Amino acid sequence: MYFGGIKSIKFNQMRMYLLLLSLFFCSITFAQNSTSGTVVENDNQPIFGANIKIVGEATGTVTDSDGKFTLISSVKAPYVIEVTSIGFISKRVSITSNNQKVRVVLKEEQTLLNEIVVSASRTPERVLESPVTIERMGIADIKKSASATFYDGLENLKEVQMNTSSLSFKSINTRGFATVANTRFMQLVDGMDNSSPLLNFVLGNLIGISEIDVQSVELLPGASSALYGANAFNGILFMNSKSPFTSQGITAYAKFGQTSQKAAGSNDYVDYGIRMAHAFSPKLAAKANFTYMRGTDWYATNYDDKTNVGRDRSNINYDGINVYGDEVSTNIKGVGSSLAALGIIPSSAVNLLPSTNVSRTGYNETSLTDNKASNTKIDFFTTL
Secondary structure, eight states, X not given: OHHHHHHHHHHHHHHHHHHXXXXXXXXXXXOOEEEEEEEEOTTSOBOTTOEEEETTSSOEEEOOTTSEEEEEESOOSSEEEEEEOTTBOOEEEEEOSTTOEEEEEOOBXXXXXXXXXXXXXXXXXXXXXXXXXXXXXXXXHHHXXXXXXXXXXGGGSXXXXXXXXXXXXXXXXXXXXXXXXXXXXXXXXXXXXXXXXXXXXXXTTTTSOOGGGEXXXXXXXXXXXXXXXXXXXXXXXXXXXXXXXXXXXXXXXEXXXXXXXXXXXXXXXXXXXXXXXXXXXXXXXXXXXXXXXXEEOOOOXXXXXXXXXXXXXXXXXXXXXXXXXXXXEEEHHHHHHHHHHTTSSOGXXXXXXXXXXXXXXXXXXXXXXXXXXXXXXXXXXXXX
């Protein structure tokens, strides 16, 4: 029995060794795979807290403050990992071997929300929910406009009256009486008042935004003065320019046409411009615009007599509509009486003078101006 007991102990020890050996082989069979790497932005800045997980599995990890990560899994290669982070577009990377090192670059995500208007009231809101009427013209509407310029196309919006003084000076009016110098209409370019400081009224787009740089135009007919002041009594116009961060590169346009009038003949109309924009970094961008317009205004050739309809210049008291310097009318006999009172002429000669009004010879408007209109605009913009 003694020797049998020794044999039994040795047999149990042998079984224990075999069990440990089998467990060792199992650990080798289920060896873990490792994948490491870094997650950065476009400018090579590390992204902290980015999630990395194997597609279809629950295994995952996150990046540290340096954007580095190590993913350990029992899944054999090949497999695909997905990298996600708030504010960035998710990206998938294929892993083809064990201990593979990867470098993942995530792009910033631009979230497009419903259109809002921050200028209609003091709180952002959707256009359909705005308490006031808003007429909007976007890039697509500007391109489809048949007008010579986008500013001329605003005349096609509801409740808009356009007063045209020349090719380069047009003023907008809504909901109310106004002259060309409309002091009760407000115009903002990127939030800045576009009125002339000296004249205190808007000069149309004479010193406004370049057509090639327009992002959108919003018009509020008869906006409340409680929000925008008394100058917005007859309306307010918001013109928003393109951002150099989102609209980069060099863009140009050219327009050519002719104006034809019996009095002026046919004259060329040219309008061209160029826009240059570049983003040097996610926080620094610049743009420059140059536009030039040249044309011939309509000749004012209405020579009808203001005081005697149907009369021409044979009338000695002629006062033409487009004639300047003939406004003053004088009575011949009255002048003679004044000269007689001063002793310049005898009193008996006064009775010989007719009691008729006469005016001096004036000048046609076409003799005072060449009616050539041109406009050159240059602007530079830098943003941080």
